Amino acid sequence: DARVTQTPRHKVTEMGQEVTMRCQPILGHNTVFWYRQTMMQGLELLAYFRNRAPLDDSGMPKDRFSAEMPDATLATLKIQPSEPRDSAVYFCASGLVPDGRGSNQPQHFGDGTRLSIL
Amino acid sequence: GQQVMQIPQYQHVQEGEDFTTYCNSSTTLSNIQWYKQRPGGHPVFLIQLVKSGEVKKQKRLTFQFGEAKKNSSLHITATQTTDVGTYFCAGRGNTGKLIFGQGTTLQVKP
Numbered sequence: 001d002a003r004v005t006q007t008p009r010h011k012v013t014e015m016g017q018e019v020t021m022r023c024q025p026i027l028g029h030n031t032v033f034w035y036r037q038t039m040m041q042g043l044e045l046l047a048y049f050r051n052r053a054p055l056d057d058s059g060m061p062k063d064r065f066s067a068e069m070p071d072a073t074l075a076t077l078k079i080q081p082s083e084p085r086d087s088a089v090y091f092c093a094s095g096l097v098p099d100g101r102g103s104n105q106p107q108h109f110g111d112g113t114r115l116s117i118l
Numbered sequence: 119g120q121q122v123m124q125i126p127q128y129q130h131v132q133e134g135e136d137f138t139t140y141c142n143s144s145t146t147l148s149n150i151q152w153y154k155q156r157p158g159g160h161p162v163f164l165i166q167l168v169k170s171g172e173v174k175k176q177k178r179l180t181f182q183f184g185e186a187k188k189n190s191s192l193h194i195t196a197t198q199t200t201d202v203g204t205y206f207c208a209g210r211g212n213t214g215k216l217i218f219g220q221g222t223t224l225q226v227k228p
Contacts (some may be wrong), residue, residue, distance in 0.1 A: 035218075043218040043221070045215065045217075091161070094159075106166065107151075108162035111159075
């Protein structure tokens with residue numbers, strides 16, 4: 001079964017440190033999403049890419065977060081410097097949008113990175 | 119901006135009882151998707167509804183899309199312990215973005 005792969009699965013670090021989370025989307029999918037999940041805020045969309053181009057990152061704090069897709073098989077989400085309020089589960093999801101517009105296709109989620117900032 | 123509200127936030131039921139979660143959007147949706155997240159897991163796609171008034175069934179799960187395409191519901195008949203988890207609706211509006219509701223967490227007592 002094809003699946004989205006995220007690394008690391010868990011990360012504990014001290015505030016001020018740089019955190020990098022990686023995602024390998026399902027081969028052939030052209031859309032990648034980054035979500036953050038917390039008890040208080042639920043599932044929040046941080047950013048998404050189509051054909052490796054960033055389409056929307058309005059949900060992402062710009063001063064410390066950055067998202068990139070160096071190639072079609074890798075998406076990264078970086079936090080620098082990290083803060084305790086960044087503690088959450090970060091999910092990557094991928095999907096296929098055949099016609100380049102809003103699609104009816106489902107999103108396939110990875111297992112997430114559980115991030116704790118002390 | 120577009121908002122998707124889901125109620126209730128939590129539901130505890132006895133095994134065998136029915137369960138329903140409701141999803142309401144502030145704007146008309148082009149489609150709505152439902153996902154299930156088991157405790158400690160990740161959201162998994164269940165189904166998508168596109169047409170006004172559409173009803174789809176998956177075994178004991180019944181999904182409905184409202185006539186105005188602004189609300190949806192998921193009904194589980196005769197819950198089982200394997201139904202435990204959080205159920206999310208996600209609506210796609212005219213921006214093309216998929217907006218997730220807050221989810222309804224279902225607990226089932228055996």
